[in-house]
Amino acid sequence: MRAEQLNAILRKLSAASGEVEAAAIISTDGLVMSSHVPDGIDDDRLGAMSAAMLSLGERAAMELGRGELEQVLIKGRQGFIILIHAGPDAVLTVLTVQTARLGLIFLDVKRTAAEIARLI
Amino acid sequence: MRHHKILFSGPVGAGKTTAIASISDHAPVLTEAKARDSTRLIKERTTVAMDYGVMELEGGEKVHLYGTPGQPRFDFMWDILAEGGLGIVLLIDNSAADAMHRLDRFLRVFDEVIERTSLVVGVTKMDVSATLTLADYVDRLDAAGVRAPVLEVDARERRDVALLVEALLYSIDPGLDVDDVA
Numbered sequence: 001m002r003a004e005q006l007n008a009i010l011r012k013l014s015a016a017s018g019e020v021e022a023a024a025i026i027s028t029d030g031l032v033m034s035s036h037v038p039d040g041i042d043d044d045r046l047g048a049m050s051a052a053m054l055s056l057g058e059r060a061a062m063e064l065g066r067g068e069l070e071q072v073l074i075k076g077r078q079g080f081i082i083l084i085h086a087g088p089d090a091v092l093t094v095l096t097v098q099t100a101r102l103g104l105i106f107l108d109v110k111r112t113a114a115e116i117a118r119l120i
Numbered sequence: 121m122r123h124h125k126i127l128f129s130g131p132v133g134a135g136k137t138t139a140i141a142s143i144s145d146h147a148p149v150l151t152e153a154k155a156r157d158s159t160r161l162i163k164e165r166t167t168v169a170m171d172y173g174v175m176e177l178e179g180g181e182k183v184h185l186y187g188t189p190g191q192p193r194f195d196f197m198w199d200i201l202a203e204g205g206l207g208i209v210l211l212i213d214n215s216a217a218d219a220m221h222r223l224d225r226f227l228r229v230f231d232e233v234i235e236r237t238s239l240v241v242g243v244t245k246m247d248v249s250a251t252l253t254l255a256d257y258v259d260r261l262d263a264a265g266v267r268a269p270v271l272e273v274d275a276r277e278r279r280d281v282a283l284l285v286e287a288l289l290y291s292i293d294p295g296l297d298v299d300d301v302a
Contacts, residue, residue, distance in 0.1 A: 028153035029166055030193055048193040052169035055151035063149070089154055 005119055006034035013112045019100040020108075021079065025116055026050045026091045033090065033120070041095075050093040054083045071106075082109055087117030125184045126288060127202055128171070129230065130211035131222040132190030133162045135244040135275030137171050139211060140187045143281040144173025148185075157191070168194065170201055175285065183285065198229060207238035207288045211275065212257070215249035220260055227264050234266060240288040242273035242281075 010023045014036055024035035024043070030051035032043045057072040074081040079098045082105065086092040092113045096105055128136045141148050151169035159166045171187030186201045188194070202208070208230055212223050223241070227234065243257055257270045269287045273280045 027156045029156050029159075029168055030153075030191075031156055044193055045196070048168075048191075049196065051153060052151070052189070052194060052197055055153060056169045059149055059151055089156075 002119060003034060006116065007036065009112060009115055009119075010034055010036040013094070013108055016108050017100075017104065019096050019105060020094055021097060022046075022093075022095040023112075024050070024093045025086060025120075026093060028054065028089050028091060037095075046093060050083055050091050054085070054091045057083065071109075073102075080105075082106070084109055084113045085117075086113040087120055090116060090120055092116060123182050123184060124289070124292075125186065125205045126207050126209060126285065127205045127233075128185060128187040128209045128211060129198060129202075130190065130226055131213065131216070132159050132166065133216070134190065134211035134213045135273070136187040136190065136211055137167050139209075139242070139273070139275040139281045139284075140171045140173040140185050142276055142278045143175055143285065144185060145176045146174050148173035159191070166191070170197060175282075183289070185285075195229070202230065202233050205233065205237060206292050207240070208233060209240055209242060209284055209288055211242045211244055211273070213245050214243050214252055215245040219252055220256070223257065223260055224264065227261075227266060234268075238288055238291045239266065239268040240284055240291065241268055241270045242275075242284045243270065244273050244275050246272050247274070 006025055013023050014020045022037035022041055024037060024046055025033045026047045027033055028051055030048040032047040035043050053072050058069040061069040072083040080096045080100055082094045084092050094109050128140055130136055137150060149172040151167055152165040153168045155164060155166040167189045173185040175183040188198050188201050210226055212219055216222060241257055254270050254272060261268055271284055273284055
C-alpha cells in the first residue's frame, strides 16, 4: 500500500517534466524503498551511493559552517544528480538530463520530498 | 612533517567506527545512519560513507585514520578510501559465526592493497566469544599466503587500538617513533 503510494509519487515527479530520468526513495542507510529508474542503472548501487553522499554532505555542511543540509547537487557532463532528505530517515535521489532547468526541478523535488516525508 | 593514511576496514559490526572514535585525538567525522537492514539486529546505527579521525605522533607527525562501511553495498567506498593508504587495519568480529569467511572475503577484496602495502588484523569481541583463537586467524592468513600481525583488540580501548596501529606503522616503517601513541 505504502509502496504503491511512494511509487505513484515518483512516477508523478518523472511525468511532471521530461527532464527527470530517474528518481528513487532510499533509507538513510542505503536501501531502496521505491524507485523509478531506467534499465542500466543498478538500484542497489544508486541506493548505497545516495546514502553515502547525503551523509557526507550533511557532515560537510555542518562542520564547515554551512548549517543544516538542504540538498546535494552533483553535475556531470551528462546531467545532474540531486539528493535531498525526505524526512529524517529517507533520501530522495533524482537524476536529470543535462539540459534540465534546475530551478523548476528543485521546486518539484522539494515538494515531492515533503510529500514522501508525510508518508513515511 | 610526514602524514600517514591508514584504513580501517572489515565486516559490519567489527568495531571500525568505535576503534577510530577511541583513538582519534580530535572529534572524529562519523557518517552513521539508522540501520534498517539485518545490521539492526546487532546495532542501531551503521556507517554509510566513512569514519575519519587523526592520531598525532611525537614530533608532529599525523596519522589520518579512515574507516569504511562494512556492508558490501558500500564497496565503492572501499576503493575510494583505500586510495593512497599506507596500510590496512582489518577488524574481524570473533563472535560472528562465519568470522573466518569474513576474513577471507576482506582479504580477497583488498588483496591488491595488501600486496602493495601492509596489513594488521585485529580480532574484536573475543570477550563475547572465544570459540576461535588468534592462532586460528594466523593459520588462516598463512593458508592465504598473507603475513600480518594478529592482535586481540577491544575497540573501545584506546590502548588496544593504539597497539594495533603501532604494529601496522612499525611494519610500514620500523624507524617510526610511535612509543608514546598509547
